[in-house]
Amino acid sequence: MLRSLVPRIFRPATQSRFLSTQLAAGTASGSAPLPPPPAQTSQPSHAQPEQSLPYRVRRNTRGSIPVYTDIRNGGTRYLVLIRNVEGSVDALVQDLQTSLFPAGSNEAERMKISTNRQRHVVLSGGRWKHDVIRWLVKRGF
Secondary structure (H helix, E strand, O other), X not given: OHHHHHHHHOOOOOOOOOOOOXXXXXXXXXXXOOOOOOOOOOOOOOOOOOOOOOEXXXXXXXXXXXXXXXXXXXXXXEEEEEOOEEEOHHHHHHHHHHHOOOOOOHHHHHOEEEEEXXXXXXXXXXXXXXXXXXXXXXXXX
């Protein structure tokens, strides 16, 4: 069966592509020139925080928000990590505690937040990765 596939895979191409000179001749004969490329902006596609916050969460090299999950103890302990926090980490922790979930809700009572190495925030008590990402995007990060 493999031998029957070999001739099809390594068969030389029967069609080849050539550059056409008709387009270049058409533009030289007086037709409208192509519009210039759009100007590039120095800002990335995601919005900058509008309000001046004492902290900033920088996106990773792929442009994603640096929120990760860490599952420990055989799946019984679920941690949400926020990395690349610059500025006042304590202010971010305070904002998360007050505005991520409504006060008095079951999630707000279960959520425990700690800091790690002064640049990372660790949330424990539930599976809140997507809630944290939505919260950060809503804040403009």
